[in-house]
Amino acid sequence: MLRISWTAKKTNDTVLEEAHTTRLLVCKIRKRQATFFGHVMRREKLENLVTTGMLEGKRSRGKQREKLIEGLTDWLKAGKSLEAIEATKDRKKWRTMIANAVKQGT
Template identity: 60%
Template sequence: MPLIYHLYDARKRALQCYIEPVLMYGCEAWTISKQIQNKLEATEMWFLRRMLRIPWTAKKTNERVLNEANKRRSLVRTIRKRQATFLGQAMRRGKLEHLVTTGKFEGKRGRGRQRERIMDALATWLGPGKVSDILAAVKDRDLWRDMTANAYKQGT
């Protein structure tokens, strides 16, 4: 095995142990817009290029870099899976977290465009279905675990 790939494995483990947890701290509460998703993917590619020591002046596409590393993009999918796991726990608990997540509380709404809710973002990630279907699936742990695992495998 060439030395560069052995160093790549050590760098990959260091990235997974030290950098990714700091990067994903509190990601369960994020709402990921398309702009934030693009920034996260760019960050993941920057890490990968640095680990493989590919300079930014090299004209290599992201797909080519991913093929060299034998890797798929996984940062956004991991964040979505963590969000779905947290949502399942919060909904089954059924207390204040449930009220805040579903958005069912009284009061006056602020001015401007409504912000994207976590439920809406997860509904698009988990596939076709309504928010009410997702809330019903959360109650059954096995069904919820299967739904999130399938969405993670498909990479949506």
């Protein structure tokens, strides 16, 4: 297709730039994560506490796992996680934030 040898040391990003495409699968997964997060945050149940990471108790030793909310705020460029949580309460605002992030293709 692009005639890139398997021995060539090129990153995936450079190959995608040469092909003039974006990572469609990653964008689809992040969009679904964001819609699921918005759905969960509009409810007031245990799932809400789990996704935000606000459970009581000690966390295990070692490197801590990244919370879902932290990954989404980075992708949506929402600034703080509290802004993203407040945006989920308004469906239209949340959907526009997701649509803008998908258009940017990051």
